[in-house]
Every structure is written in structure tokens, then in C-alpha cells.
Amino acid sequence: MELWQNDLPWGHHDMAYKPFDADALIDAAAPLLQLRIEPEYRAAIKANLKTASKMAALVEQVKLENGAEPAPVFRA
């Protein structure tokens, strides 16, 4: 059933013009965050980031108003 697939299509927006490059994200973010990425970790991290990118595309498919508030609201 398509709804359950990890290989969901990208959303209807212009992000689709460029494939998600998990290696580029890892190479940029890991040193910044002082994370040590051993070679044997990389394939699984990439797979998780790829899934996350598809999840983000699904989230972006839902139209949100400019005034939409995030769920957590800080109260002083």
C-alpha cells in the first residue's frame, strides 16, 4: 500500500529538481556538531537521512498559513 512506503514521491514543489545529497549534509554538519562518523556508520545514517527527507517532503505538502503557530508555546 503506497501510504506505508518509505519510497514516497517528492512533493509538488521545486525541491524535486535536485536529489537529496545525504553525503553532503553529513560532511557539512558532522564536523560542525563535533560528531565522529565512522565509515561503518555512514550507510545507515544516509538511509535515515534519506527517509527523513521524504518525511519532510510529506510535511511540506500540507499547506500552512503564514500565521501558523508551532505546537510548543513558551509562556513567560
Added chain:
Amino acid sequence: MTDPLAPSASAVEIATAVKAGQVKARAVAEAALARIEKHNGMLGAFTDVTAMRAIDAAELVDGKIANGLDPGPLAGVPYAVKNLYDIKNVVTRAGSKINRDDPPARRDATLVGKLEAAGAVLVGALNMDEYAYGFVGENSHDGPARNPHALDHMTGGSSAGPAAAVAGGLVPLSLGSDTNGSIRVPASLCGIFGLKPTYGRLSRANTFPFVSSLDHLGPFARSARDLALAYDALQGFDEADPAQAKRVNEPTTNRIGYPIPGLRIGVADGYFAGDAMAQAHVKVVAKALDASRVVSIPDAQAARAAAFLITMAEGAALHLERLRTRPEDFDPDTRDRLLAGAMLPAVWVEKAQKLRRAYRDKVLRVFDEVDAILAPATPMKAPKIGQKTAVFGGVELPVRPNLGIFTQPISFIGLPAASVPVWLPGEELPLGVQVIAAPWREDVCLRIAQQLETAGVCVAPVAKGFLE
């Protein structure tokens, strides 16, 4: 009435017998400890057994009774907690290797204190997926918890031990946690009742967190009434949990038997329809409740995706320092998801949080039409331990992330939901159905669960190999 020392004795039966002086709480505790000793090697449910504490607590209950004092509604009822709950003098391992280097907890989790105040007797801590990040119940440090109904099958997770201990009759009651489905998934796969209350209902103080904005705690039991009894004892405001809502206690046990014909019950369609097997289980429940109405939960797939992203990011933030210093000491499956989570673009997470509020507003409108919604708790019955993929709706997909596809969109907005066990004729394994209600209406979930149990539609027997 069941022998209060038997594995199948319910919490209600034990408490009734203890309070009536028909059995000593100490004898009940000793019987539970003997069952743990006998079966835990096979089940992998317990990681810590608190035998001395249990005997002391049981003797306290017996002493109260001897002195004419009220021992509480759960007098002498043995229970255990997922090992992310603090237990005084026990290391809170949270399923991890790393946390074992921590000193023992200096005090109990708030909910442990509440059950103890109600007379229940803690007998130990229970196995779980590392840091609660998983739906399978496999732990690379402590070994897998095994499904009592089929030992080569998963319990589901992450509250794996709590489900195995109850389904295996080691204890009648346990406590778990549910961030994306970690009470409802193992309840479904192990054929027991589980309740995930409304987000903010129960105190999470002195438990090891996972995703603060999604973490819930709740009970497992083999009957709806036991679930209600435990839930009532767990209620109460606690300043130590900043996410807890300031609400008065809303007891459910005294109303659990109220008739339900006045309730409007719908079956979720679309995303929640599941395949024919999942549908068959939901249909049994819907028919028993005369629920012919169909309801649509909008944007459920996007909601699940948003929960997935928030979980990755918040989980990674929690563990960032450990990921820097001790990555090799994590379960590799947990580590690699957390490392990925640390690198998510912030805008993805912010979008997910905005979707969360918008989705909540849409779903709450569904409760203008119905009082409760039925949906499968899991897309499949218990997979085999070690199984990596399964066929979901005709497509082979990874088991680990997909066991929670029907629970995530519900906990994402904190709705209360009970998982009720359904066994189809001739089937050896159950599948749970979620009974979902509007915020703060746990009473609706529990009344429906009770109705289904009374009608014989939902039953939670102790697994056959564990009746002695």
C-alpha cells in the same frame, strides 16, 4: 474467583483477596517472584528484580491490614516498570549500556510512588528498546524480550518487557512509556490491554526521557478494569513535570461499567484502513459496538512524517553529548538514527511543529461527529525476532519503522488511546485495535474497552505456556 496466587489472577482479584484477609500480600509477592525466577530466562522481560523491596512493601500492606488501616485500592498487587523509570537504589538503564555507568537512582519515579501509595508492590524493572527508540523490543545489550504467545516472535516495543511480563502472567500490571506507540504496539502484539493517556495527564518526573514533547507514560494489564484501577491511582498533579496539565483527578473505575449506547463511535478510514488482516480485527470490534460510521482523519500521513522528524531531532538533542563521546556504546540501530537526527535541517523540524498544531485543530473537529475512533494498533501481528522486513499491503518494507504507522498520528497530538486485544478464531497471535478519544476522555477509552471485554470480544489470557 481466580486463586490470587495464580498467574492469571487480576489486580482486582488480588487486591480484593488481600483486603479481605484471604491471602497475605507477602504470599502474593513471593508467588510473583517465583514466576519471574522460573520464566524470565525464557521471556527476557525483567532486567532487574527488586525482591527485598517487594517483600518489605508487601509486609507493609499486611501490617496495615492487621492494624485496620486501608492498604489502598491496589493492595498487594505485584507490578513492574519499564527500566526507564527511576527506582530508588537501582540504576536507570533506559535500555542502554551507557546509562549503566550512572549511579543508582536516589528516589522513585513519581508514578512508582503513586502505585506504592495505592498498595501495589514493585517487583522489578523491565526490558525495552534502547532509549525507547524502537518498536521491536530487541535490545543489543540485554537481549530481546520474547512474545509469551510465541517465543520466537517479537513483543513489539519499546515497552517490550512490560508487555511480556503481563502477557506471560508474571505480574498483572506494568508501566511503560509511549512516545510514538510504545505502549500500544507491544500491547497489540502481546494481546493485552494498554492505555496511553492524554499528553500531559500523568507525571513523567524521574523517568529517563526520549522526546519530551511526545513522551507519555501509562499502564498495561490483562483487563480493562485493572487498567482503569491503575490509571486512577496514577493520576494527580506533580510540579516536577513541567508538561503536566493542572487538572483535577478524573476517576474512571467507578464509571467503567456505564453503558455505552450513547457514545458515537466511528471507524477511521483512508490512511488507517490497513490491509485485509488489520481490517478484519477492527471489524470485529466495530460490529460488537455497532459502529457503522466511518470517519476520516485528515493529513494522517503527514502527521506521521512530522512525528518522525520531531522524534529524530529531539532524540538527537537529548543524546548529543553521548553521540560525541561514546557512539560505539549505543545499539547501532539507535545510534545511526540519532546521528542522522542531529543533522536534520532546523526548518524541517519547525515545519513539523507547525503542522502539529494545524493537524490537532483538524482532528479535534472530527470529535464533533464522534466520541471515539477505532483504528488498528499495528499493521501486522508479531513478526519474528530478528525479522527486518515484512509485507505491508503487498509491499515489502522495513519492520522497525512501520510497526508504528497507525499509532504515531494519534500520539502526535496527544490523544488518549487504549489498545484492546483481538484474537480471530483459529489464530495463534492477536492484533490490537486502538480506541481513540478526544483529549482528557480516557474514561471513554476505558468504558469501551470494558464493554468489549464483557462481551467477550477482547480478551487477554495469560499465554498457554505460563499458566503454572
